[in-house]
Amino acid sequence: MQWALTAAVIVSGALTIRPMGVSGRGLLVAVLFVLNCAALLARGLPPGKVPPRAAVVWLSLGVLAAAALIGVSRDGTGYLFAYFLCGHIGYRLPTGPALVLALSCGLLCGGVLYFAIGPGHELLPWAVGLTTAAPVVVGMLNRVQHQAVDAVLSAAESAERAARAEARTAVLAERGRIARDVHDVLAHSLAGINMQLELADALLETGDLEKVRAANDKAHSLVKESLKQAQWTVHALREDALPLVETLASMLESSGHRDALTVSGTPVEVPARTAQNLLRIAQESLTNAARHAPGGTVRVELAFAASSTVLTVRNGPATRRVNAGTGSGMGLIGMRERVALLGGTLTAGPVGEGPDQGGWHVEAVIPR
Incomplete structure (x- = not known):
């Protein structure tokens, strides 16, 4: 629309403004028209391409050229340049x-016509x-509207960028959650199964078939436990609700800690x-106890207070030597992340006194 109006003004001026030629007043009119x-x-x-001072100079010169064109030309539509x-x-x-x-443009154009500078437009008031x-x-109204x-x-x-950032944050959070679940299920279960199979392999050299069979049975039980853990993971990923007390009791029983x-x-x-998340923390703690303190006693307490739910897992020192290998280091990090997501606190460290001295304890406090 802007270019169409500009073209219309220029074409109209070229057809009506007189005199226009290559010498004398006609040349002056032609130069002012250009x-x-x-x-x-x-x-x-574009507004951003022209500095403010340059715009003032350009438009000021344009105003002078428009007023001069009105005064020098005898007739035509030269005044349209001033309007636009x-x-x-x-x-x-x-x-x-x-x-x-x-205002300066209006005064200049009005003065040119009033004082009849040049031939002017005699019929134009x-x-x-x-x-x-x-x-x-x-x-000015157009400028305000465009702004x-x-x-x-x-x-x-900005809202779209914020939405994309929020979606990305949600995706990253979900990835972190899945990574923790995969670590809990696969890393710990496979580590336990591997230890039993290594034990069975070592016992084969001694010829003690009873111990080999016991290690093999333990590996089988760990496989079954892994399947249960996989089911818990599927429940967690689907946001299915699990009964906390019953599931925790079943977890302890399957890991060999009945009435703990x-x-x-x-x-x-x-x-x-x-x-x-409390079940995952308990699972992580039990797996660490089995890996680093085999044979030690395990006690789990679930306390329902008025303002919080507290899970405490405590194990005693190891009673037999087992090469547990080196962990991934992600277990404790995963537990802290889970508790932080719930706005709670996690305390973990060695037991310094009491019957479990030399063992390890984990306490998660989740506010309601």
């Missing part, structure tokens, strides 16, 4: 400079020259997310 065309075509330059330039002044410049420059400043208001549209688009882009669970306080139903 300058006005250049000033009008420059409206298409004033409209663009309101769009391009800040309000203060725009009003000053537009001098008051028309003053009205050339009026389009500045339209230009409002740009602000809305910028806000929409103590429940204090009045059991209440905790959120599915809390139950899942």
Whole structure:
């Protein structure tokens, strides 16, 4: 639309403005016409590409050229250049400079007609020259509208970027959660099975088939336990709710620690997310106890307080020597991440006194 209007003004001026030639006054009119065309075509330059001072100089020269064209030409539509330039002044410049420059344009054009500088437009009232400043208001309104549209688009882009960042954060959080679950299920279960198979392989050289069979049976039980853990992982990933007390008791029984669970306080139903993470912490603690303190006693306490749910896993020192190998180092990190996601606190460290001295304890406090 802007280019169509600009072309219409230029074509109209070329067809109506007189005199226009290559000598005398006709040459002067032709030069002013070209300058006005250049000033009008420059409206298409993006605002960010033209420095503010350069814009003021360009539009000021355009105003002088438009007023001069009105005074030098005898007839035609030269006054349209002044109207369109004033409209663009309101769009391009800040309000203060725009009003000053537009008022100057109106006074110049009105003065040229009033004082009949040059042949002028004899049939054009001098008051028309003053009205050339009026389009500045339209230009300012267009500028405000464009700024409002740009602000809305910028806000929409910011909201879209925020949504993408939030989605990425959710994806990363879910990946971390799955990584913890995979670590809990595969790393620990496979480590236990590997230890039993290595023990069975070592016992084969002694010829003690009973111990070989016992190690083999233990490996089979670990495989079954791994399947149960895989089911728990599937439940966790699907956000299925697991009964905390019953599942914890079953976990202890399957790991060979019957009657190791103590429940204090009045059991209440905790959120599915809390139950899942407490079960994972218990599973991690039991696996670490089996790896680093084989044969040691294990005690688990689940306390339901008024404002929190507390899980404590404590194991005594090892009673037999087993080469547990080196862990991945991700177990304790995973437990801390789980507790942090629930807004709780985790305490883990060696037991320094009591019957379990030399063992290890883990305590997770989850607020309600």
